Amino acid sequence: MWPDEVEPGEGDDLAASGSGAEEQDLDAMANELLGGAGLEGSAAPDLSGGDEDDPVAAEWAAMLAEQQAKAGAASPASSVQPLQFPQMQGSEATKTNGSIELLMDVKLPISVELGRAQMEIKEIMEFAPGTVVELDKMAGDMVDILVNGRLVAQGEVVVVDEHFGVRVTHLISPRDRVKSLA
Helix, strand or coil: CCCCCCCCCCCCCHHHCCCHHHHHHHHHHHHHCCCCCCCCCCCCCCCCCCCCCCCCHHHHHHHHHHHHHHHHHHHHHHHHHCCCCCCCCCCHHHHHCCCCCCCCCCCCCCEECCCCCCCCHHHHHHHCCCCCCCCCCCCCCCEEEECEEEEEEEEEEEEEEEECCCCCCCEEHHHHHHHHHC
């Protein structure tokens, strides 16, 4: 329960029963809980023996006493130890780390670029069925084969069982492929 949720009269006996030394300890703990900022000018009530009938002060005193009890419950001989993890044994996953075999089942989009053209918006808006768009490549030129949007090869258009296909005729060097990524 937070101090603003305290019912009138609730916890009055805690504030009234505290001795001066306990109140000083509670003040020190409140100061520590507030990050060393002190209680002056903060939303925390004054626990130094002010108004003993204040339910908010009583609730703060109860919360601080609870924190002090928890801190006192811990064994003074106990110390914080770093967590120790067991050694991991080599597994199949670590042995194939960096291997291309991990990527063999990944599907990538492949597209074939027949050619390109640049037109004004006015010309594009005049498109109609039967409009011919002239491309920058000549008939019989190689087409570009793009994998995931990157040029990896060139080839020639073929027909396979009434479907278009591309026969790879030239692979782009790995150095040129890396340059295309930049």
